Amino acid sequence: METMKIVGALIGVIMAIKPFLEAIDYLKGKKKSVHVTGSIEEASRPATLADVVAVKKDLDAFRAETVAQHNQAAVAAQKRVTDIGQVVEAETKSVEEKIDHLSDRVNDFVKALHERVNEVTRSVDQHSGQLPMILRGLESSQRATEGLNKRLDDMLRLARD
Helix, strand or coil, X not given: CHHHHHHHHHHHHHHHHHHHHHHHXXXXXXXXXXXXXXXXXXXXXXXXXHHHHHHHHHHHHHHHHHHHHHHHHHHHHHHHHHHHHHHHHHXXXXXXXXXXXXXXXXXXXXXXXXXXXXXXXXXXXXXXXXXXXXXXXXXXXXXXXXHHHHHHXXXXXXXXX
8 A cells, every 4th residue: 555655656746747848848849838737636646547657658758759859969960970071081182182282393393403403513514624724714814914004004104204
């Protein structure tokens, strides 16, 4: 008998929760209005089999709805992760292509620079053999210029005297 009273009280408490479940549905927008009936005395009465079945049905529906919402949220999150993954993959591919393009340009620049250095080196090598002859020519020109300067100085002195 005591067990039945405890079970009845528990079912009564569950029945008292039912209006709150309806209020939750109302807040979620699933119901247009909330109709609360009953009293504490009604909730504390011994439960009938119909009460137990109704509460179980409500709890099962609530559980199924919650599971469905979690499943929908999980599917949406997975889709979002997939979308983000695709964007990251596309951006990574784009960056890799840009890096490859820049790498090719740098390699072309380095190759052209090496060719130019080789040209300058060959030119220096060609002209380095002529350098002693050019230096002798410059020394000869310098001596000739010094000789001309000396003659001009002598002529200016004679013209002044």
